[in-house]
Amino acid sequence: MEYLYTPWRYQYVTGSDRTRPKLGVPEALSAWPGETHCVFCNMIAAVEYAVENGMARTEAEASVYLLERGKSCFAVLNAFPYNSGHLMVVPYRHEPSLAGLPLEEAEEMLRMTRRVERVLQVAYQPHGQNLGLNLGKAAGAGVAEHLHLHAVPRWLGDTNSMTVLAGTRILPESLEQSWRRIREAMAADTPEPR
Numbered sequence: 001m002e003y004l005y006t007p008w009r010y011q012y013v014t015g016s017d018r019t020r021p022k023l024g025v026p027e028a029l030s031a032w033p034g035e036t037h038c039v040f041c042n043m044i045a046a047v048e049y050a051v052e053n054g055m056a057r058t059e060a061e062a063s064v065y066l067l068e069r070g071k072s073c074f075a076v077l078n079a080f081p082y083n084s085g086h087l088m089v090v091p092y093r094h095e096p097s098l099a100g101l102p103l104e105e106a107e108e109m110l111r112m113t114r115r116v117e118r119v120l121q122v123a124y125q126p127h128g129q130n131l132g133l134n135l136g137k138a139a140g141a142g143v144a145e146h147l148h149l150h151a152v153p154r155w156l157g158d159t160n161s162m163t164v165l166a167g168t169r170i171l172p173e174s175l176e177q178s179w180r181r182i183r184e185a186m187a188a189d190t191p192e193p194r
């Protein structure tokens, strides 16, 4: 198995980024007084708190790079991406296992993942995609307590550090740029009928 070389993840992987007082809550939403327990639960709670306290919903959601909200799950950019366009599909339910989700919630996750696959293909024209779940720390889950599905656009040669650093295949872009690009592709995508 090959791994992407991503120097910008180093700080996160080494743990120095995990001591932030309100895990997953960005500066713009830092008024949120909630408990620190889970990056995904905190993100949603902080958005709702900000909206209740007068922030425009679109602004609050954009500040955490939320891409889309469904009934039981949402799509959000990974703040520590392996590649441009790296996003996650996450149930609202704080649940570590796919089998532990109610079936209809797992189905909505899969439906949203299918949409994400189409959207990433249009937005980035990658050579391939990784769509997957890591269950448990031993399997590589960064947040093992709360299920999340990774969607990562892949390009031939993107495991090569020189390629990444030289920027010849992957053009690193800011999270803002990724968010705008994916949102545009989402707006142009037709969701599957229920």
Ligand SMILES: [Zn+2]
Residues within 6 Å of the ligand: 038, 039, 040, 041, 042, 093, 094, 095, 145, 146
């Ligand atoms: Zn959670």
